[in-house]
Amino acid sequence: MSLELKNIKKSYREPDGNVLPILDIEHFQVGQAEQIALVGSSGGGKTTLLNVISGITTPDSGQVFIDGVEITRLPEAGRDRFRAERIGFVFQTFNLLAAFTALENVLLGMSFSRGKADKQLAKDLLEKMGLGKRLSHRPSQLSVGEQQRVAIARSLANRPSLLLADEPTASVDPANQDTILKLIRDMCREFGVSLLLVTHAMEIAEQFDRVACLKDFNAVLQTTS
Amino acid sequence: MSLISIAFKSIRQRALASTLTAFSVALGTSLMIAVLIANTIVTRAFDLQEFGYDLVIGPKGSELELVLNTVYRMAPPIENLPWRYYEEVKADKNIAVAIPVALGDSSEIGGFPILGTVVEYFFNEYAHGKKFQIEGEWPSHKWDAVIGSHVARVNGWKVGDPFHMVHAGQADHVHKEEFTIVGILKPTGTPNDRTVFVNLNGFFAIDGHEKPIDEAIAREAEFFGETPEQVRQFHARELAQYQKEVEEYGHAHTLPMLQKEVTSILVKMKFDPKNPTLSQSRAIGFSARLKEGFKAQAVNPIRPMQRLMDKLVGNIRILLMYLTGLIILVSGVGIFVSIYNSMADRKKEIAIMRALGADRMTVFSIILAESVALCVIGGLAGIVMGHGLIMLAGPVITARSGLLIDPFIFDPQELIIIPAMIILASFVGFIPGLTAYRTDVAENLSS
Numbered sequence A: 001m002s003l004e005l006k007n008i009k010k011s012y013r014e015p016d017g018n019v020l021p022i023l024d025i026e027h028f029q030v031g032q033a034e035q036i037a038l039v040g041s042s043g044g045g046k047t048t049l050l051n052v053i054s055g056i057t058t059p060d061s062g063q064v065f066i067d068g069v070e071i072t073r074l075p076e077a078g079r080d081r082f083r084a085e086r087i088g089f090v091f092q093t094f095n096l097l098a099a100f101t102a103l104e105n106v107l108l109g110m111s112f113s114r115g116k117a118d119k120q121l122a123k124d125l126l127e128k129m130g131l132g133k134r135l136s137h138r139p140s141q142l143s144v145g146e147q148q149r150v151a152i153a154r155s156l157a158n159r160p161s162l163l164l165a166d167e168p169t170a171s172v173d174p175a176n177q178d179t180i181l182k183l184i185r186d187m188c189r190e191f192g193v194s195l196l197l198v199t200h201a202m203e204i205a206e207q208f209d210r211v212a213c214l215k216d217f218n219a220v221l222q223t224t225s
Numbered sequence B: 001m002s003l004i005s006i007a008f009k010s011i012r013q014r015a016l017a018s019t020l021t022a023f024s025v026a027l028g029t030s031l032m033i034a035v036l037i038a039n040t041i042v043t044r045a046f047d048l049q050e051f052g053y054d055l056v057i058g059p060k061g062s063e064l065e066l067v068l069n070t071v072y073r074m075a076p077p078i079e080n081l082p083w084r085y086y087e088e089v090k091a092d093k094n095i096a097v098a099i100p101v102a103l104g105d106s107s108e109i110g111g112f113p114i115l116g117t118v119v120e121y122f123f124n125e126y127a128h129g130k131k132f133q134i135e136g137e138w139p140s141h142k143w144d145a146v147i148g149s150h151v152a153r154v155n156g157w158k159v160g161d162p163f164h165m166v167h168a169g170q171a172d173h174v175h176k177e178e179f180t181i182v183g184i185l186k187p188t189g190t191p192n193d194r195t196v197f198v199n200l201n202g203f204f205a206i207d208g209h210e211k212p213i214d215e216a217i218a219r220e221a222e223f224f225g226e227t228p229e230q231v232r233q234f235h236a237r238e239l240a241q242y243q244k245e246v247e248e249y250g251h252a253h254t255l256p257m258l259q260k261e262v263t264s265i266l267v268k269m270k271f272d273p274k275n276p277t278l279s280q281s282r283a284i285g286f287s288a289r290l291k292e293g294f295k296a297q298a299v300n301p302i303r304p305m306q307r308l309m310d311k312l313v314g315n316i317r318i319l320l321m322y323l324t325g326l327i328i329l330v331s332g333v334g335i336f337v338s339i340y341n342s343m344a345d346r347k348k349e350i351a352i353m354r355a356l357g358a359d360r361m362t363v364f365s366i367i368l369a370e371s372v373a374l375c376v377i378g379g380l381a382g383i384v385m386g387h388g389l390i391m392l393a394g395p396v397i398t399a400r401s402g403l404l405i406d407p408f409i410f411d412p413q414e415l416i417i418i419p420a421m422i423i424l425a426s427f428v429g430f431i432p433g434l435t436a437y438r439t440d441v442a443e444n445l446s447s
C-alpha cells in the first residue's frame, strides 16, 4: 500500500469562533503505482488533503501512512525529510524559482534529500518532458506549458513513491492539457509512482480508473470505480 | 544543489542591491584596513625603544621638536649649538659616544634632508644590534656623501653621482658646492633611508654656513653665560690666526671653531655590563644637570615620542576605529534592509523549497548564508581595496610626511576582520532568516 489514511479529521476555526470542518475521512488508500483522480467542489478541501498527506499540514486527528511509515507520528523535520525523499509535488501554479534555470529547478527537487544530486537524471527527465533544448532557460523564458513540464520533471527528480498533483493542468490551455496529463501518467507508470491528482475537470477525471470525490464540507471520501 | 549555491542564486537575482550592499561593506572594511595600517606605520616609525642612542642634545625648546628634527628629520632645527659645547660634551667622562649632527638643508632633487655628520655616525648601531651596511665606501673626503636607500631609489642616484643642496627654507638658494656620492646605505627601515649624509667638514665649508664672527661671539656668550670679552679670550689664539689669514689672503683658510655650529648631538652613555642600568641613570643625571645650566637640553628620545603616541595618535586611532566600526555597522544594516525587504517576495520561494522537503533550519541557513556571503565578499574586497589604497597613497604620504611605507605592510589584526564579518552577518541575517524559518508553507503555496 502506497498511501493509507485513517480517521483523518481537519477543521479550521473561523474568525467568529465557529469551527469549520474541512476533512473527515474514515479510510482512504492508494495502492502501489495506482493512479487516482480526486475531484470535489472549490473550497472542498482538496488542497488541504494533499497538504495533510505530504505532512505540510497536520490533521487534528487520524493517521497518515505512506509506504507503511506513519508520518503523522514524525516530528516536523522528519516529515520534511520524508517529503524530500518520498513525495513529489506538482502545484496548480507552476511554482518554479525565477532565479533558477530549468535544470537547476529540477536539481532543486533533489537538493533536500540525503542522496546526491543526480544531474544526469535531471537532464533525462527534462529530455523526457521534451525540454532537452531548454535546460538553461529561466522560467520567464519558457512558455506556460513548458514551465509546467519543468515542474513535473522536478516532482519526479527525487524518485518519489507518491506524486501529489494539485490541478496541474488548470493553468494550461486545453490543447496542452492532454499532453501534460499524459506525460504525468506515463512517467508515473514508468517509474512505478503512485499518483493522486486533483482536478476540477470531469473530462480529465473520466480518464482515470478510480476517481475519489471529496463532497462539499461533508468531508467524506467516496471511491467510485 | 548546496545551500551556498542556492544562496548565491538569490544574490545574483538581486544583483544590483547585492553589489551595492557588498560594496558598502567593502568601503567600510577598506577604511578599517587603512586605519589599522596607518596605525601600524605610525607606531612602528615612532617607536624609539630600539633607538641606538641614549640622549639627543639640542638647544633648549620643545623636546618633541628636537626629536622630530634630529631623529626623523621632519622639522627644521630650532637653534644651533656652538662647536665648543660639542667638545665639552665629548669630553664628559660618562659619555661614550657623541656624534655631531648638522641639519637644515635639503637635496636639490627630491628635497631629501641633508645631514652633516662625522663618519663615526655610520659605525655606531642605529638601533639595538643593528649596524649600517653600505654599497660603496664610507665618506672620507670633504665633499663625500652617502645616501639612504630610499633616496637612491627615488632619485635614481648611483655611486659617483654629484648633487647640489638647497639652503634651509630658501628653495631658490642652491649652494654652488657639489658633493659626490661615495656610498649607498642598505635599507634600515628608519628615517636614515631617506636622508642624504654629507661630511660635516664639507657642510661647514659651504659658503654661507659659517656664522659671521661677531654674531658667533654673541651667540656663544649668550649660550655659556659669558661676556663677549670672555669668549674672545677663550678663542684668542684662533682669532689671531683668523685675523692673520684674512690680512694675508683676504679670507681665512681654516674655519675657526667659533664659526662652527651643530644642530644637535647624539649621545651614548658609557655602558658597564656589570651594571647595565648604570648608563641609564647616568643619562638621567646628565639630562638633569643640563636642565639647570646653559641653554641646552638632553632628551631621551623615547619619552616625547611616547607622549605623542599616547596622547594624540592613540586617541585619534581609537576615534577612527570607532568611526570605521560604525561605517561597517551601517553597511551591515544596509545588508539587513536589503535582505529583509526581499523576504516578502521570497515567501513563496521559501514555501516551494519547504514543499520540496527543505526543513525550517535549511531555509533559515540559506538566508543566513546569503548574508554571510555578502558580508564576507564585501570584507575580502575591502581588504584588497584597503591595501590597494595603501599602495597608491604610500608614495604620496612618504613624499609629504617622510614616513616610510612598506606597500605590502600587513597588520595581524586584519585577520580578525573576516571572523568579525561572519559574526556581523549572522546578526544581520538572523531576523530575515527567522522570517524564512516561520514561513507558513500551505498559506504561501496557494498565494
Ligand SMILES: Nc1ncnc2c1ncn2[C@@H]1O[C@H](COP(=O)(O)OP(=O)(O)OP(=O)(O)O)[C@@H](O)[C@H]1O
Binding pocket: A012, A013, A022, A040, A041, A042, A043, A044, A045, A046, A047, A048, A049, B443
Ligand atoms: N489556514 C486556513 N485557515 C482557515 N481556513 C482555511 C485555511 N486553509 C484553507 N482554509 C479553508 O479550507 C477550505 C478548503 O480549502 P482548500 O484550499 O483545501 O480547497 P480546495 O478544495 O483545494 O479548493 P480549490 O478547488 O478552489 O483549490 C476553504 O474553505 C478554505 O477557506
Ligand SMILES: [Mg+2]
Binding pocket: A046, A047, A048, A166
Ligand atoms: Mg486547491
